[in-house]
Amino acid sequence: MTYSRKNIAAMAGYVPGEQPQGRTFVKLNTNENPYPPSPKVGEALASFDVSRLRLYSEPSAARVRRAASEVLGLRPENYLIGNGSDDLLTIALRTFVDQGGVAAYTEPSYSLYPVLAELQGAQRRPVELTADFGLPSADELLARLEGATLFLVANPNAPTGNLLSRETLREVARRFAGVLWIDEAYADFSGQTCLDFVGEFPNVVVSRTLSKSYSLAGLRLGIACSSESIIFEMNKVKDSYNVDMVAQALAEAALRDQAYMRGNAQRIVATRRRVTERLREMGCDVLPSEANFIFVRPPQPAPAVFAGLRERGYLVRYFALPRIDDRIRVTMGTDAEMDGFLSAMAEILGVGQA
Amino acid sequence: MTYSRKNIAAMAGYVPGEQPQGRTFVKLNTNENPYPPSPKVGEALASFDVSRLRLYSEPSAARVRRAASEVLGLRPENYLIGNGSDDLLTIALRTFVDQGGVAAYTEPSYSLYPVLAELQGAQRRPVELTADFGLPSADELLARLEGATLFLVANPNAPTGNLLSRETLREVARRFAGVLWIDEAYADFSGQTCLDFVGEFPNVVVSRTLSKSYSLAGLRLGIACSSESIIFEMNKVKDSYNVDMVAQALAEAALRDQAYMRGNAQRIVATRRRVTERLREMGCDVLPSEANFIFVRPPQPAPAVFAGLRERGYLVRYFALPRIDDRIRVTMGTDAEMDGFLSAMAEILGVGQA
Numbered sequence: 001m002t003y004s005r006k007n008i009a010a011m012a013g014y015v016p017g018e019q020p021q022g023r024t025f026v027k028l029n030t031n032e033n034p035y036p037p038s039p040k041v042g043e044a045l046a047s048f049d050v051s052r053l054r055l056y057s058e059p060s061a062a063r064v065r066r067a068a069s070e071v072l073g074l075r076p077e078n079y080l081i082g083n084g085s086d087d088l089l090t091i092a093l094r095t096f097v098d099q100g101g102v103a104a105y106t107e108p109s110y111s112l113y114p115v116l117a118e119l120q121g122a123q124r125r126p127v128e129l130t131a132d133f134g135l136p137s138a139d140e141l142l143a144r145l146e147g148a149t150l151f152l153v154a155n156p157n158a159p160t161g162n163l164l165s166r167e168t169l170r171e172v173a174r175r176f177a178g179v180l181w182i183d184e185a186y187a188d189f190s191g192q193t194c195l196d197f198v199g200e201f202p203n204v205v206v207s208r209t210l211s212k213s214y215s216l217a218g219l220r221l222g223i224a225c226s227s228e229s230i231i232f233e234m235n236k237v238k239d240s241y242n243v244d245m246v247a248q249a250l251a252e253a254a255l256r257d258q259a260y261m262r263g264n265a266q267r268i269v270a271t272r273r274r275v276t277e278r279l280r281e282m283g284c285d286v287l288p289s290e291a292n293f294i295f296v297r298p299p300q301p302a303p304a305v306f307a308g309l310r311e312r313g314y315l316v317r318y319f320a321l322p323r324i325d326d327r328i329r330v331t332m333g334t335d336a337e338m339d340g341f342l343s344a345m346a347e348i349l350g351v352g353q354a
Numbered sequence: 355m356t357y358s359r360k361n362i363a364a365m366a367g368y369v370p371g372e373q374p375q376g377r378t379f380v381k382l383n384t385n386e387n388p389y390p391p392s393p394k395v396g397e398a399l400a401s402f403d404v405s406r407l408r409l410y411s412e413p414s415a416a417r418v419r420r421a422a423s424e425v426l427g428l429r430p431e432n433y434l435i436g437n438g439s440d441d442l443l444t445i446a447l448r449t450f451v452d453q454g455g456v457a458a459y460t461e462p463s464y465s466l467y468p469v470l471a472e473l474q475g476a477q478r479r480p481v482e483l484t485a486d487f488g489l490p491s492a493d494e495l496l497a498r499l500e501g502a503t504l505f506l507v508a509n510p511n512a513p514t515g516n517l518l519s520r521e522t523l524r525e526v527a528r529r530f531a532g533v534l535w536i537d538e539a540y541a542d543f544s545g546q547t548c549l550d551f552v553g554e555f556p557n558v559v560v561s562r563t564l565s566k567s568y569s570l571a572g573l574r575l576g577i578a579c580s581s582e583s584i585i586f587e588m589n590k591v592k593d594s595y596n597v598d599m600v601a602q603a604l605a606e607a608a609l610r611d612q613a614y615m616r617g618n619a620q621r622i623v624a625t626r627r628r629v630t631e632r633l634r635e636m637g638c639d640v641l642p643s644e645a646n647f648i649f650v651r652p653p654q655p656a657p658a659v660f661a662g663l664r665e666r667g668y669l670v671r672y673f674a675l676p677r678i679d680d681r682i683r684v685t686m687g688t689d690a691e692m693d694g695f696l697s698a699m700a701e702i703l704g705v706g707q708a
Contacts, residue, residue, distance in 0.1 A: 121453065244574040
């Protein structure tokens with residue numbers, strides 16, 4: 001006997017990457033930033049007046065929206081702030097896709113997308129990426145999107161790390177009858193954004209998060225940027241007070257310290273370059289990444305490498321899914337952590353360390 | 355042209371009580387607690403290590419669940435923690451009610467319930483309370499609930515403040531084929547709870563919030579208590595990391611300081627008694643309240659009284675809704691604030707102050 005909807009009862013639910021609370025691992029499994037958040041965030045926390053918490057938070061997170069508009073462009077009215085970008089993605093499904101409707105998303109990509117479609121009771125419409133994990137042509141894409149009212153695309157993609165074609169995405173934005181959602185969670189680690197599409201097309205949403213480049217995964221702060229009409233509709237769906245007062249204060253401080261975030265992103269990009277080279281020397285296939293992680297096909301079975309790393313205290317991510325079950329996803333840690341990781345890999349693969 | 359679902363496009367959206375950011379009002383409009391949160395909450399904030407925020411929060415809020423189970427009974431497995439109880443209510447609709455299905459709720463009650471039903475694209479099934487805002491008989495109720503898969507009841511009720519019959523609720527729990535959700539946001543200001551139903555019936559959820567009695571509206575922390583099977587299903591629907599790390603730490607501290615919360619609740623109950631008496635002396639009808647607010651029918655039109663209070667710097671809540679548009683809802687502030695409120699009321703009503 002179950003009291004839940006059929007689609008819910010039939011689901012296993014989304015399984016987030018392991019967050020070990022006991023034993024100390026080097027966590028390279030959930031794309032967290034190895035560096036702490038900006039000192040300005042610490043100052044904002046230290047000066048936060050706890051007695052204010054008796055009051056509700058400002059429903060629209062106005063100060064965060066203002067800071068976002070100053071950093072990313074457009075106007076505060078073009079922004080919606082979420083309790084993490086997962087909250088925004090949930091809002092997207094609930095705003096744009098009927099139960100029984102069609103939600104499209106690239107595959108392989110963020111494994112939450114099909115889960116959110118299932119939760120909504122929507123038809124799942126995966127759009128297969130090409131052999132090198134790129135987008136198919138716009139014509140093929142649009143044919144595949146027939147009947148869909150929402151298309152979720154991560155760019156750079158996860159877990160593959162590569163960038164998708166801006167030209168194809170623009171073409172889809174122009175011709176797709178539904179909402180094109182470009183999830184730019186990792187954009188600060190790449191040289192590309194589609195934020196400029198927002199001014200150009202009414203049906204494009206670009207989302208960002210403070211979880212990765214701003215080192216604030218534990219704070220839960222997502223940012224959606226879109227036309228005022230799309231923001232207006234999503235606003236109806238979001239919980240009134242979805243972002244708490246502490247998160248609003250700390251997020252504003254983080255956004256206003258761009259130099260710190262950029263500096264960390266650059267360090268991570270440099271680490272990514274170095275680790276990619278070393279792994280290739282060890283015989284691994286590493287996809288070109290524009291994110292804070294790399295997607296690695298080791299010369300031995302991925303599950304065994306995953307297990308070997310775990311034994312040695314390194315948590316990475318393995319997905320038992322078609323097309324990607326021969327790879328592990330490795331988040332970039334500090335340089336010291338990655339040196340340890342590389343030693344562990346050399347040991348597992350039985351190759352010499354340079 | 356709209357990109358959203360028909361039910362969303364047709365909606366106005368929920369309007370939360372005003373959160374004025376500029377001019378200073380005495381806020382008696384959103385049932386916030388006039389006293390600051392426990393000093394233990396301040397200590398938890400002061401000792402929070404901001405560098406931890408680079409990591410994701412613990413998905414299940416295990417320490418909050420443990421504290422909740424110690425304070426409220428049952429086991430940690432019987433709890434789900436939400437980003438405010440609004441998050442939990444949203445999860446309830448998404449878990450138990452199909453688009454086109456039936457969501458039932460008492461009326462008048464928390465004005466978010468019908469909004470959540472609309473957002474889900476569900477049929478709204480209001481269950482009219484009796485003339486004195488009590489529950490109809492169990493037989494009448496159950497007839498009215500035919501076809502519904504979820505029944506939302508606030509107890510004490512809002513905005514009326516009165517307690518509903520435990521016996522009738524138990525009878526509904528026993529005979530209703532769907533989920534009975536008892537929203538006990540205000541229970542700490544009353545002498546009653548239905549938490550014991552949870553051990554008795556698999557289909558009962560009791561929710562609590564830290565927004566009112568714990569003075570933490572700005573933190574967003576809701577607690578649902580139910581059978582393990584119901585919690586399991588709702589867990590699939592909630593966002594993985596729906597409660598941020600700071601909120602988890604502060605919520606645990608607040609729950610573990612029961613003496614402080616109880617002390618404040620008692621002060622508010624004493625204030626409620628005094629203000630109720632004074633308003634009755636001024637010719638107001640005040641419903642017997644078991645919450646941290648009172649529902650007042652002044653001898654003059656409610657909108658005029660609302661406006662007169664606003665002019666004098668007192669924000670209260672007025673609902674332009676059938677059956678309750680002759681009343682204002684007044685949250686209990688500090689004793690000094692309520693003295694000022696009573697003077698303003700005396701002035702508006704043209705009666706002498708004692």
